[in-house]
Amino acid sequence: MIKMNIKGVCFDCDGVLIDTISSWRIIHEHFGTDSGEMLDRFLRGEVTDAEFMADDIGLWKSVQTRIHRDDLIRCYQGVKLMNGARELIDELQNRGILVAIVSAGVDLLIGSIAQMLKVDDWISNGFQYDEDGYLMDDGIVRVPAHHKDSMVEKFARINGLKPSEIVSVGDNHTDLSMCIPGSHFVGFNGQKQVAIDGFSKAGVPHVQEKDCRLLWPHFFQGEPFPTIGGE
Numbered sequence: 532m533i534k535m536n537i538k539g540v541c542f543d544c545d546g547v548l549i550d551t552i553s554s555w556r557i558i559h560e561h562f563g564t565d566s567g568e569m570l571d572r573f574l575r576g577e578v579t580d581a582e583f584m585a586d587d588i589g590l591w592k593s594v595q596t597r598i599h600r601d602d603l604i605r606c607y608q609g610v611k612l613m614n615g616a617r618e619l620i621d622e623l624q625n626r627g628i629l630v631a632i633v634s635a636g637v638d639l640l641i642g643s644i645a646q647m648l649k650v651d652d653w654i655s656n657g658f659q660y661d662e663d664g665y666l667m668d669d670g671i672v673r674v675p676a677h678h679k680d681s682m683v684e685k686f687a688r689i690n691g692l693k694p695s696e697i698v699s700v701g702d703n704h705t706d707l708s709m710c711i712p713g714s715h716f717v718g719f720n721g722q723k724q725v726a727i728d729g730f731s732k733a734g735v736p737h738v739q740e741k742d743c744r745l746l747w748p749h750f751f752q753g754e755p756f757p758t759i760g761g762e
């Protein structure tokens with residue numbers, strides 16, 4: 532285990548802090564749509580984030596012409612926090628460690644999770660609405676899914692942290708882009724083979740059990756999570 536002196540943790544959100552596969556997919560499920568081929572092309576880097584988002588929005592609008600912000604918020608009602616997410620974040624913050632969410636997911640969901648978990652900072656992608664609250668055709672890209680590094684760099688800069696003091700956590704191979712040079716990364720709940728292979732190829736630890744508290748020993752040199760067995 533690499534010795535780390537962690538002062539900041541950047542979490543991916545979908546599949547890490549919440550028990551979801553994708554905040555985009557949840558909306559697709561609601562409308563009965565599927566990004567299918569476009570998702571494969573996006574994962575291969577053939578389509579930009581903006582193109583991919585506009586395509587998704589177009590699919591939803593082909594089912595329902597006018598989509599209100601409230602319709603989208605309702606899609607997220609059943610979303611659950613990942614086991615141990617709240618405990619892990621509380622304990623990190625108790626130790627004075629800064630916690631941020633860097634997500635390429637949907638701001639409607641990620642923002643509410645950020646608020647619920649009281650993280651220090653968060654950023655994600657999102658939508659635009661007209662003055663009556665109806666969804667516009669183009670999304671807003673703040674976190675390119677394959678280039679999450681710029682937001683981790685910004686987090687380091689704003690908070691005066693060295694890369695070696697930062698660890699990022701993600702469930703997808705694209706999250707490896709959060710690992711800025713000199714920083715650390717821990718894979719969590721990798722489901723797709725490409726993620727599992729990506730983590731092993733990158734030589735990073737991978738917590739496969741869906742309990743955020745199991746990340747603790749990777750942050751603090753084998754130390755068990757403070758409350759495990761104490762409840």
Ligand SMILES: [Mg+2]
Pocket residue numbers: 543544545546547701702703
């Ligand atoms: Mg994820």
